[in-house]
Amino acid sequence: MAIPDTNGARKGQKLVIIGGVAGGASCAARARRLDETAEILLLQSGPDVSFASCGMPYFIGGEITDRNQMSVQTPGSLRSRFNIDVRVNTRVVSINTEAKTVTAINETQSTTEKEDFTYDQLILAVGSEPLKPPIPGINRPGLFVLRNLQDMDSIVAWLQTLPLDGEEKPHAVVAGAGFVGLEMVEQLMRRGLDVTVVEMLPQVLGPLDVEMAAIVEEDMKKRGVNLVTGDAIQEFLPAEGDERSTVVRLKSGKLLPSAALTILGMGVRPDTKIIREAGIECGPRGHIIVDDYMRTNVPDVWAAGDAIEVRNPVAGNDEKWAVPLAGPANRQGRMIADNIYGMNRKFKGTYAASVVRVFDLVAACVGMNEKMLVQKNLPFACVHVHPGSHAGYFPGAKSVNFKLMFHPTTGKVWGAQAVGEDGVEKRIDVVSTAMQGQLTVADLAELELCYAPPVGSAKDPVNIAGMAAQNVIDGFVEQVDWKELKAVSSLPDVVVLDVRNISEVEKDGKLIEGAINIPLNDLRSRMNEIPDGKRVVVSCASGQRAYYATRILKQSARFSKVENLSGAWKTYSLVQNRV
Secondary structure (H helix, E strand, O other): OOEEOOOOOEEOOEEEEEOOOOHHHHHHHHHHHHOOOOEEEEEOOOOOOEEOHHHHHHHHHOOOOOHHHHEEEOHHHHHHHHOOEEEOOEEEEEEEOOOOEEEEEEOOOOOOOEEEEEOOEEEEOOOEEEOOOOOOOOOOOOEEOOOOHHHHHHHHHHHOOOOOOOOOOOEEEEEOOOHHHHHHHHHHHHOOOEEEEEEOOOOOOOOOOHHHHHHHHHHHHHOOOEEEEOOOEEEEEEEOOEEEEEEEEEOOOOEOOOEOEEEEOOOEEEOOHHHHHOOOOEOOOOOEEOOOOOEOOOOOEEEOOOOEEEEOOOOOOOOEEOOOOHHHHHHHHHHHHHHHOOOOOOOOOOOOOEEEEEOOEEEEEEEOOHHHHHHOOOOOEEEEEOOEOOOOOOOOOOEEEEEEEEOOOOOEEEEEEEEEOOOHHHHHHHHHHHHHOOOEHHHHHHOOOOOOOOOOOOOOHHHHHHHHHHHHHHOOOEEEOHHHHHHHHOOOOEEEEEOOOHHHHHHHOOOOOOOEEOOHHHHHHHHHHOOOOOEEEEEOOOOHHHHHHHHHHHOOOOOOEEEEEOOHHHHHHHHHHHO
16 A cells, blocks of 8 residues: 655555666656655666667777676666666557556567556656668668667677778768767767768758858868768668678769668657557657646656657747757656655756767757747847857867857847867856856856866857847847848948958958958058948958957948948858858
8 A cells, every 4th residue: 555655745656667768767766765665667678778878879989998888777786776676678568548557578588478567657768769761771781770789789790890901991871960970970980981971951960050060061071071961862772792781872863882881860759659559648740748747648647758848948938849868858757756756846848958079079059049940930149259268378279169049139048059179068058057047148248157278268158159149139230140141242332341361361262252351450541442331241250350340330430331240251151152
């Protein structure tokens, strides 16, 4: 019989958890800490109950060398430390929410005998499964998805059959340029393969906007990655004379070189078929609908992790989105246990703080990108800044390419993106924290952050982005976005002014088409070279000198309008051909 707790929560209940890894395992461990009398049963379809899924590409590439480290908890460790009954290789085939039973099959046995388990509380942590679209040849040998440790082991075993030490490098194809796809590109090249990555979208890393993704793309190409964007896979064909290798035909008709290995990183979908069949409400893309307390529409059934929709606190208005990240899944699982025991904790939503390393670059983002803001018809402005990762006079500073999206009048932060070699993720962490605290761009400008020459600057990149945004809101500067420049610069009343030094222009080899070059330090004495009454768009290398120039020109009263090119030459030079 269940024993009432002093706070009204019921102890001694039977908790059945479907799925381990992040959400399920954290729920089980937290529930045990709250209730020694609970009966906790965790059903996991595979042989590993809690594993380091985010570390799998790095084990494949050899940066992680100890296979044992990939198992965070084993059935034995969960049983001995937390007294949790873990059944691995146990696939749930149906749920009866009226009878409060779960039916499962142990897939290690030769029979298909089913077993029923009763529950008082049911927790769904089923996660997501890799997309395998019905492309001809997708089940050929040498084509792999990466969902679990068995997939990881299969890829490692396949790599061991390839001649990685020969003069001619084996070729690999990575289908999909999301976070995991690009991690696999890096790690396969680390293992000595030539790599082609194919992405049907016009850019890599969909959560980033195109000009930020272009920084990563440029670096990948310099490293020898064959990058194909804006094209999809039509079919997988056997290579002539080599049944183990695969030729990829693209929708454009292009044939890629024969691949000894192909990684399918085409995205994921929620693994919720039996959940929908049980009458548990799911969204149009199959994600489980939960409230702020992680409850489903069925009493005593909860859900966490990749398979659920959660509140989008950035957009507001009760909007939901699906964000498959390990951090939120862990917190959601813990919260479910708390709420089962009467703590009534609300999940405030996910801000989608994400990061990936691609060779020497790190790309990170939080909140909504520009594409989402346009889609939702939300008013926004953007600033691009390119400050150093630490004080410029201290050796080794790297550029932090930073984009900040915000409401053009209130200063609410919609999101941020950053790409660079050093200090990127900590700046996005700061913005993520600020967003959760409902700070505005004016607050970002005033944040007190650590400064010492080897690790930071007196004005941190976050401060600088906040100040730039504040200048836009206060009307000290008007901007032309890189996407608008070609159309704007072709107008007869527009002059594009580049205030870089002559040596910089000569080094880069070009100006923006039609631009005139007057270095900033010469601008006051040479202002007469700019025709009166013109609309002037000012650019420099990274934006700071152009801002100084716009302030000089705006106060001269000789020009009809003066605007700063957002992102300056550094951004425009990467993406000018994408307009």
